[in-house]
Amino acid sequence: MANMSLKKNEMPVQEPDVRNKNFKEVALGYTEEQAIDEAKRCLNCKNKPCTTGCPVQIDIPAFIAKVAEGDFAGAYEVIARSSSLPAVCGRVCPQENQCEGKCVRGIKGEPVAIGRLERFVADWHNAQPETAVNKPASNGHKAAVIGSGPSGLACASDLAKKGYDVTVFEALHVAGGVLSYGIPEFRLPKSIVQKEIEGLKALGVKVETNTVVGKTISVDELMKEEGFESVFIGSGAGLPRFMNIPGENLNGVYSANEFLTRINLMKAYKPDSSTPIKAGTKAVIVGGGNVAMDAARCAKRLGADVYIVYRRTETELPARAEEVEHAKEEGIIFKFLTNPVEIKSTEDGWVKSVVCQQMELSEPDASGRAKPVPIEGAFIEIDADCVIMSIGTSPNPLIKSTTSGLDTQKWGGIVADEAGKTSKEGVYAGGDAVTGAATVILAMGAGKKAAAAMDEYMQNK
Amino acid sequence: MFEILEKRSLNPTVTLMKINAPRVAKKAEPGQFIILRTDSEGERIPLTIADFDRNAGTVTIIFQIVGATTEKLNHLNEGDCLQDFVGPLGRATETEGLKKVAVVGGGVGCAIAYPVAKKLHDLGVEVHSIVGFRNKDLVILEDEFRAASSKFVLMSDDGTAGEKGLVTDALKKLIESGEKYDRVITIGPLIMMKFVCRLTKEYEIPTVASMNPIMIDGTGMCGGCRLTVGGETKFACVDGPEFDGHLIDFDEAMARGAMYKPFERHAYEEACNLFKEVK
Numbered sequence: 001m002a003n004m005s006l007k008k009n010e011m012p013v014q015e016p017d018v019r020n021k022n023f024k025e026v027a028l029g030y031t032e033e034q035a036i037d038e039a040k041r042c043l044n045c046k047n048k049p050c051t052t053g054c055p056v057q058i059d060i061p062a063f064i065a066k067v068a069e070g071d072f073a074g075a076y077e078v079i080a081r082s083s084s085l086p087a088v089c090g091r092v093c094p095q096e097n098q099c100e101g102k103c104v105r106g107i108k109g110e111p112v113a114i115g116r117l118e119r120f121v122a123d124w125h126n127a128q129p130e131t132a133v134n135k136p137a138s139n140g141h142k143a144a145v146i147g148s149g150p151s152g153l154a155c156a157s158d159l160a161k162k163g164y165d166v167t168v169f170e171a172l173h174v175a176g177g178v179l180s181y182g183i184p185e186f187r188l189p190k191s192i193v194q195k196e197i198e199g200l201k202a203l204g205v206k207v208e209t210n211t212v213v214g215k216t217i218s219v220d221e222l223m224k225e226e227g228f229e230s231v232f233i234g235s236g237a238g239l240p241r242f243m244n245i246p247g248e249n250l251n252g253v254y255s256a257n258e259f260l261t262r263i264n265l266m267k268a269y270k271p272d273s274s275t276p277i278k279a280g281t282k283a284v285i286v287g288g289g290n291v292a293m294d295a296a297r298c299a300k301r302l303g304a305d306v307y308i309v310y311r312r313t314e315t316e317l318p319a320r321a322e323e324v325e326h327a328k329e330e331g332i333i334f335k336f337l338t339n340p341v342e343i344k345s346t347e348d349g350w351v352k353s354v355v356c357q358q359m360e361l362s363e364p365d366a367s368g369r370a371k372p373v374p375i376e377g378a379f380i381e382i383d384a385d386c387v388i389m390s391i392g393t394s395p396n397p398l399i400k401s402t403t404s405g406l407d408t409q410k411w412g413g414i415v416a417d418e419a420g421k422t423s424k425e426g427v428y429a430g431g432d433a434v435t436g437a438a439t440v441i442l443a444m445g446a447g448k449k450a451a452a453a454m455d456e457y458m459q460n461k
Numbered sequence: 462m463f464e465i466l467e468k469r470s471l472n473p474t475v476t477l478m479k480i481n482a483p484r485v486a487k488k489a490e491p492g493q494f495i496i497l498r499t500d501s502e503g504e505r506i507p508l509t510i511a512d513f514d515r516n517a518g519t520v521t522i523i524f525q526i527v528g529a530t531t532e533k534l535n536h537l538n539e540g541d542c543l544q545d546f547v548g549p550l551g552r553a554t555e556t557e558g559l560k561k562v563a564v565v566g567g568g569v570g571c572a573i574a575y576p577v578a579k580k581l582h583d584l585g586v587e588v589h590s591i592v593g594f595r596n597k598d599l600v601i602l603e604d605e606f607r608a609a610s611s612k613f614v615l616m617s618d619d620g621t622a623g624e625k626g627l628v629t630d631a632l633k634k635l636i637e638s639g640e641k642y643d644r645v646i647t648i649g650p651l652i653m654m655k656f657v658c659r660l661t662k663e664y665e666i667p668t669v670a671s672m673n674p675i676m677i678d679g680t681g682m683c684g685g686c687r688l689t690v691g692g693e694t695k696f697a698c699v700d701g702p703e704f705d706g707h708l709i710d711f712d713e714a715m716a717r718g719a720m721y722k723p724f725e726r727h728a729y730e731e732a733c734n735l736f737k738e739v740k
Contacts, residue, residue, distance in 0.1 A: 258683035349716035
């Protein structure tokens with residue numbers, strides 16, 4: 001008999017007033033009892049609407065059925081058939097718009113907590129003693145993956161499982177891409193990311209850090225001189241946007257990328273870190289996406305009073321619902337319908353305040369969201385000593401400008417078809433480098449599709 | 462790993478290191494830079510490439526001991542390895558079409574100015590090098606500059622090496638004496654470059670300044686190295702490090718450069734104390 005509770009089993013979390021002062025993980029994870037109880041809420045629908053909402057098509061009812069039986073190893077096997085990063089996705093996927101958004105139980109009451117169950121299964125698996133990995137037999141073909149973020153890791157994993165000799169090239173000194181430099185420790189512990197990468201290495205994948213493709217070596221050189229038959233470009237969307245308003249280059253103004261990189265990659269939040277960070281006493285974060293929530297919650301943990309300034313209303317916030325909820329609980333103040341127009345300076349060149357135009361919503365724009373328009377003459381000034389611009393990123397032009405015959409969109413995204421095939425023979429692309437800034441799971445889905453296409457290409461060459 | 466193959470002290474505060482980094486050496490060009498970390502907890506610091514040997518697979522860096530990381534770096538010896546060494550980053554110095562160039566370097570900036578002078582010299586460009594230091598103990602690469610320049614002027618603040626005065630004094634004298642440069646390339650402290658650019662603007666000589674701002678990734682990702690050039694925001698790491706000196710907002714660059722001064726001073730003192738204790 002299914003558990004007919006209308007509500008999800010609640011996720012145990014660190015108390016808001018405790019966690020907003022530390023960088024440890026916020027959500028603590030289900031116990032076995034909670035997981036089994038939650039799994040019993042699944043109706044095991046024949047047509048699996050949840051699976052259609054999953055970018056990597058995990059057989060969700062099947063893994064949940066295993067959890068309900070207490071067969072966690074079996075549950076992991078089901079997930080691992082489709083996903084190479086379940087411990088990551090269980091934590092950072094926007095489930096409310098994907099699997100859980102399609103769950104029948106969500107029509108009346110809350111959907112099954114699919115994300116929490118995925119996380120439970122992955123964490124359970126990671127806590128088991130290591131089992132020897134069966135390294136697949138080599139098929140004699142060499143493939144390169146550029147970028148070690150979600151799309152690159154997914155692509156490398158699928159290719160390695162098919163026996164390809166895969167090398168992942170990473171520009172930074174640590175692999176993981178946005179999972180390492182972007183998403184904070186309290187939402188995605190770095191030990192989990194490294195564990196996933198170690199898993200890939202056990203499959204035989206080589207990871208070359210400190211290699212900036214487009215500078216250290218080009219795509220053409222990889223193919224012509226180093227013998228890579230096919231290349232996957234998963235270089236992400238790492239170029240930060242600024243608003244181009246007066247005062248944006250003052251001391252104390254960061255891009256979210258810089259702020260988060262200092263904290264996550266360089267560990268600037270640790271007292272003995274050799275990389276500094278200044279979140280100030282009053283920080284203003286501009287933007288409403290997941291990255292803005294991450295930056296805000298980091299600034300809070302570094303001791304600042306934090307304001308999120310967003311030009312639309314709460315309904316239009318693009319961030320995951322859970323992140324907004326957590327941010328609010330932690331004491332972050334939202335200023336909706338406000339848009340910065342100028343950052344004012346102290347005498348010695350530091351941020352003093354942010355002048356914001358007040359907005360109202362009018363007709364929906366091309367994206368379907370209500371368009372914010374200025375209310376004439378209505379301004380507010382917010383005192384601040386730190387401003388973090390979190391208004392989006394675009395693909396880095398480095399690879400485009402150094403790869404012959406690779407077509408890109410006007411805005412910088414690489415042109416690729418559904419399977420990831422680009423205008424250059426043997427070269428595939430996916431993730432944010434193609435779509436512009438999106439989600440971890442969409443990037444993973446693109447990496448997997450490209451791996452299948454690259455396999456076909458190399459086998460038929 | 463990135464082994465230190467050679468270490469040489471150029472003066473009491475400036476050190477040269479030759480690093481084994483074949484991939485970087487293969488692609489390096491004058492004007493570009495690398496980013497390194499000394500250890501697994503270290504910060505990322507950008508250093509301009511002073512020289513490279515494609516056949517030997519080595520890259521030479523020259524650094525001044527100014528902070529915690531350069532202090533730590535200076536405590537490494539031949540045979541030790543750097544944790545990370547990535548590059549070449551940034552754009553190379555543009556040399557096309559040049560016939561006569563004045564290279565103006567100040568302090569440790571001369572380490573970066575030298576490979577530029579050498580490349581121009583090798584390309585058959587007439588090079589006049591003007592280099593300035595605080596005093597004679599701090600002079601570096603004098604012989605190398607002489608070999609790469611048809612005219613070499615050494616300046617020092619206190620007159621203990623070459624002539625007493627600023628590099629701008631020497632540059633002005635050369636211009637007034639009728640030397641016609643089709644470009645001035647300046648590398649050194651921001652304040653020096655600001656005044657070099659102000660001078661060459663008066664004479665309408667195209668001038669390039671090499672910027673060395675605070676930087677993390679060096680690939681265009683963080684925007685920490687941004688500066689204003691001709692009213693537009695540019696990233697030194699991917700758009701530079703060299704820019705039209707007449708368009709750079711040097712005052713903003715100087716303010717941004719001072720952003721972490723108190724932190725840096727503290728970290729430097731701590732690093733120095735640590736090494737004292739070890740001794």
